[in-house]
Amino acid sequence: MINGERTISRPLRWGMVGGGRTGQVGYKHRTGALRDNTAYKMVCGAFDLDFERGKDFGVKLGLDAERLYPDYKGLIAAEAKREDGVEAVTVATPNFTHFEITKACLEAGLHVICEKPLFFTVAECEEVAALAEKKGLIVGVTYGFTGHPLVHQMAAMVAKGVLGEIRIVDLQYSHGFNAGDDVGAPEAVKWRTNPATAGATFVLGDIGTHLYYLSEIVLPHLKIEKLLCDRKAFIPSRAPLEDHATVLMHYDNGARGRLWVSSVDAGNMGSQRYRFVGSKASVEWSDSHPDQLLYDVQGEPNSILHHGMPYLEEESLAFDRMGALHTEGLGDSWSNIYLWIAQAIDAKRRGNDAFLKTHHYPGIKAGTEGVRWLENCVRSADAGSAWVDFQ
Numbered sequence: 228m229i230n231g232e233r234t235i236s237r238p239l240r241w242g243m244v245g246g247g248r249t250g251q252v253g254y255k256h257r258t259g260a261l262r263d264n265t266a267y268k269m270v271c272g273a274f275d276l277d278f279e280r281g282k283d284f285g286v287k288l289g290l291d292a293e294r295l296y297p298d299y300k301g302l303i304a305a306e307a308k309r310e311d312g313v314e315a316v317t318v319a320t321p322n323f324t325h326f327e328i329t330k331a332c333l334e335a336g337l338h339v340i341c342e343k344p345l346f347f348t349v350a351e352c353e354e355v356a357a358l359a360e361k362k363g364l365i366v367g368v369t370y371g372f373t374g375h376p377l378v379h380q381m382a383a384m385v386a387k388g389v390l391g392e393i394r395i396v397d398l399q400y401s402h403g404f405n406a407g408d409d410v411g412a413p414e415a416v417k418w419r420t421n422p423a424t425a426g427a428t429f430v431l432g433d434i435g436t437h438l439y440y441l442s443e444i445v446l447p448h449l450k451i452e453k454l455l456c457d458r459k460a461f462i463p464s465r466a467p468l469e470d471h472a473t474v475l476m477h478y479d480n481g482a483r484g485r486l487w488v489s490s491v492d493a494g495n496m497g498s499q500r501y502r503f504v505g506s507k508a509s510v511e512w513s514d515s516h517p518d519q520l521l522y523d524v525q526g527e528p529n530s531i532l533h534h535g536m537p538y539l540e541e542e543s544l545a546f547d548r549m550g551a552l553h554t555e556g557l558g559d560s561w562s563n564i565y566l567w568i569a570q571a572i573d574a575k576r577r578g579n580d581a582f583l584k585t586h587h588y589p590g591i592k593a594g595t596e597g598v599r600w601l602e603n604c605v606r607s608a609d610a611g612s613a614w615v616d617f618q
């Protein structure tokens with residue numbers, strides 16, 4: 228169980244680029260980082276494209292006005308001059324800025340926690356991985372629900388053979404918030420539907436990468452051999468980007484996968500659903516009932532496993548925060564992700580390679596694999612939804 232006790236030598240001095248008052252994801256980062264008060268201390272920010280608004284926001288978060296900057300370059304330069312300068316920076320800005328800001332932070336000797344989809348290309352991911360390695364720095368990536376203890380329950384059950392051989396992988400992340408057209412749409416929709424600012428995908432990168440990384444946690448032993456991606460813009464102005472996509476996947480053990488993502492699934496508030504089917508049993512988890520894991524054994528009555536209960540695997544109980552009687556949700560998951568990244572940064576700082584070898588956290592590899600998956604999806608879709616070998 229995680230109860231907020233200090234697990235690293237001291238809190239990291241932490242700042243944010245983006246994630247300001249109007250940003251959708253900023254609060255989730257602060258929830259994740261600041262919840263325990265023992266892993267991060269927020270010291271600075273360049274929160275907003277609009278400096279005055281970002282400054283006012285930072286002051287209202289309780290930060291020193293002198294440490295609120297118009298942009299990331301100003302933040303890096305001024306913080307480098309301080310003895311108590313920032314050590315780790317979160318990048319919570321639109322996709323097209325991730326690469327430039329992450330690189331600049333690493334060059335300046337700062338650890339980075341960056342939003343997904345990490346960058347536009349695998350080549351960019353590999354360049355940054357090499358830079359982080361050279362500088363001895365950590366890059367973390369925030370896939371929101373993958374810190375939830377029931378995700379790790381599924382992973383442990385698969386690893387221990389409870390489900391038997393995995394045969395079917397069924398993944399869905401859909402909502403209807405873009406069912407209408409984009410006339411008068413907010414900035415967050417405008418940049419997401421423009422290839423120059425979003426990258427080569429809309430919903431595949433925006434929500435599909437969450438599905439993909441979570442499936443990698445549950446099925447680390449399976450690799451995709453080939454996939455077929457069919458994507459469509461139901462709102463034509465979004466083309467060539469998609470607001471709906473289906474991906475079929477063949478895994479190297481013969482398993483079959485089906486993943487679909489949509490932002491035009493009108494009326495659906497269910498969001499994310501994961502089902503892993505083995506030769507003996509299945510597990511299914513959805514963020515609409517995050518406390519519950521459906522566990523269905525062939526030939527037996529179906530059952531519901533509840534988070535935090537002693538009958539769960541140790542790998543799940545270790546990450547529980549609230550205890551079984553109370554809801555364990557997205558904020559708890561983000562707190563775990565941030566804690567794991569802080570532990571990685573702390574180990575890196577102290578040169579504890581042995582710890583890093585076995586420590587689970589979403590790092591540069593998690594970000595890179597998401598981008599690799601996107602590249603394969605786009606290659607398939609652009610070839611007329613052809614099967615392509617996974618590269």
Ligand code: NAD
Nearest residue numbers: 245246247250251252274275276319320322342343371415
């Ligand atoms: P948004 O458009 O709602 O907010 C972006 C914020 O960044 C705004 O505050 C804006 O002023 C600021 N900003 C933009 N460019 C900046 C720059 N160069 N310097 C400083 N500030 C800048 O976007 P959002 O929905 O919050 O998405 C941001 C990122 O987070 C995207 O990469 C998105 O894919 C990702 N995201 C992840 C999750 C998740 O669950 N992990 C959820 C939502 C968004």
